[in-house]
Amino acid sequence: MNRKGILVVVSGFSGVGKGTLMKLLTERYGHYALSISATTRTPREGEVDGREYFFKSRDEFETLIAEDRLIEYAEYCGNYYGTPRDYVEDQMEQGRDVVLEIEIQGALKVKQKYPETLLLFVMPPDAETLASRLRGRGSETEDVIHSRLARAVQEAEGVEQYDYMIINDVLDESVEKLHYLIESQHYKINRNLDFIEQIRSEVRVFAKGE
Amino acid sequence: MNRKGILVVVSGFSGVGKGTLMKLLTERYGHYALSISATTRTPREGEVDGREYFFKSRDEFETLIAEDRLIEYAEYCGNYYGTPRDYVEDQMEQGRDVVLEIEIQGALKVKQKYPETLLLFVMPPDAETLASRLRGRGSETEDVIHSRLARAVQEAEGVEQYDYMIINDVLDESVEKLHYLIESQHYKINRNLDFIEQIRSEVRVFAKGE
Numbered sequence A, B: 001m002n003r004k005g006i007l008v009v010v011s012g013f014s015g016v017g018k019g020t021l022m023k024l025l026t027e028r029y030g031h032y033a034l035s036i037s038a039t040t041r042t043p044r045e046g047e048v049d050g051r052e053y054f055f056k057s058r059d060e061f062e063t064l065i066a067e068d069r070l071i072e073y074a075e076y077c078g079n080y081y082g083t084p085r086d087y088v089e090d091q092m093e094q095g096r097d098v099v100l101e102i103e104i105q106g107a108l109k110v111k112q113k114y115p116e117t118l119l120l121f122v123m124p125p126d127a128e129t130l131a132s133r134l135r136g137r138g139s140e141t142e143d144v145i146h147s148r149l150a151r152a153v154q155e156a157e158g159v160e161q162y163d164y165m166i167i168n169d170v171l172d173e174s175v176e177k178l179h180y181l182i183e184s185q186h187y188k189i190n191r192n193l194d195f196i197e198q199i200r201s202e203v204r205v206f207a208k209g210e
Helices: A018-028 A058-066 A085-093 A104-113 A127-135 A142-154 A171-185 A193-207 B018-028 B058-066 B085-093 B104-113 B127-135 B142-154 B171-185 B193-207
Strands: A007-012 A032-034 A037-039 A053-055 A070-076 A079-084 A097-101 A118-123 A164-167 B007-012 B032-034 B037-039 B053-055 B070-076 B079-084 B097-101 B118-123 B164-167
Touching (some): A007 A104, A018 A032, A018 A097, A018 A171, A037 A058, A058 A079, A070 A104, A079 A085, A118 A171, A118 B193, A127 A142, A142 B193, A164 A171, A193 B118, A193 B127, B007 B018, B018 B032, B018 B097, B018 B171, B058 B070, B070 B085, B070 B104, B085 B097, B118 B171
Parallel strands (some): A007 A097, A007 A118, A032 A097, A037 A053, A118 A164, B007 B097, B007 B118
Antiparallel strands (some): A037 A079, A070 A079, B037 B079, B070 B079
16 A cells, blocks of 8 residues: 655644644654754754754745745744755655644645645643643733633634644543544545555456466 | 544455454444344344344335435345435434445445445455455355456446545454544544534633633
8 A cells, every 4th residue: 555654734722732742643653754844043052953943044044935945934023934845755755754733824835735735633622721721830921821812712713624633632542543543544545546456457367367 | 522423334345354344343342333234135044133134025115215214225136225314323313433334336325415424445455365265265166256356356446436445454453443544534623613613712711811
């Protein structure tokens, strides 16, 4: 069967635990690759080029844009962030399923370029859980908490164009579900028509009496 | 989330092990129901009405057809076989995922009536495995074997309209894969838009400052 890598976008409300889910996914199963973003922002203490980010100058980044070498990009707080096409395609060619954590607007751009992309949205089990995570450790002002909550409401705009949701309730089970959801996509009929046709023609040879 | 039952059709080459797969699936996980067909054929020794089949007279069966109480039906060797709508819908209402084993032409009729039906096709790992299973225990004539193989080639006509395939290689793993494939469908976004909207509006209340 066809084991070419699948492109997976994971989105979801802030504070829902996407990062932890994806970290565990790659640690537990060997064939996933997290996409590494390119950015023009300054590296922080301890960040390594090619590990946390591909660090680029503004000129370099704009060249990437001009040469269509980013799957998607956005400007945020005066810095560019984007997903390098080469890295993603190399990993997929090597049979790795590539997981991208981006918000919905970026995800829909990716889906336009790669229609087979799997779009997943991570949900909290209930609103209280999300609110208490956004509330953090009690050090934030009520204003900060309310603006986080208001932003969370907006973060689901466009979710009806996604393929699946995952409820992040029991972390261990959520990672397994995430894995099985992605794994299932390898069994889509339209990814495996060649395999099916091959078996049929081999059976045809047997039927004609070897 | 939405746990209403899903309708699943399992098809595949004769001899590929569909029956065993489905038996293990229902034994291992509690929430599956195998659909029971209605038929006009005479019960065999030991067959119980409502267990192997719903046994019907020709008149009764034709009334079922006339009243649109069958999801699909076909005539085969002078007898009717069909899938009763009531049984399937009752099971789904109770939250059971209903599994139907029928061939592709029937499956496509089911999909027309229930567009959310999941269509699965079971594949052998390779042609040799299928051929040796169809060859049976060596008691059949070469003619019988060749006609079985020729029929197998036809049995995949229309498979490109299916959703997923499953390779029945290691039985234990195939059952698990089958389960996860079906389970994944409960997480489809379009089945869960109400749940997502509910969480969003609850978060909205929190954002407005409880």
